[in-house]
Amino acid sequence: MPDAIPSPIALVHEDQLDYTPLPRSVTLARHRTSRLVGEWGYTALTEDVALVVSELMTNALLHGSLRGRFIRLRVLTTAATLRVEVSDPRGELRPSLRAVTGDQQFGRGLLLVQALADDWGVAPRVGVGKTVWAQWSLGLTPVAEGAPVDAAAAGQEHASVSGELGTVRSGSSGFGSGGES
16 A cells, blocks of 8 residues: 555656665665666666765664665656655654754754755655655656657747755656645
């Protein structure tokens, strides 16, 4: 059973695996996701997606895990979007961005997620807990034959915002936003 509310959009790729809430699981999840994203042909996103998975898995491990309960990682794509979801059993502890000063050691993970992903959010998990997700627009627009075309080459505008942590790209996600999926 999926963790987030099912999407009516057809999936191109999907992978889901439950991890024991141990520090080693973060590394395993990051490596698995990096390999899958590369195998699926999205090599330009591999490093960003792997870093975001590492941050979300670490947050789930530190703030959302319970003894005897797994952390679930789901990676999926549609024709237009790549999405990662990390689910944990602690629905009452919802992550949020916080102000961080230069000398603080912790608290930057979600700032990185916000900077690297096109969109991110939190949704209730089916059953118990929550799902924190991040997604990237693949910049693809279908053409008459069904073959994808790069959206920039098709003349569509893409906004980007440069900031201290990098460039944030915006575009249509295909999954909704604000935890609707």
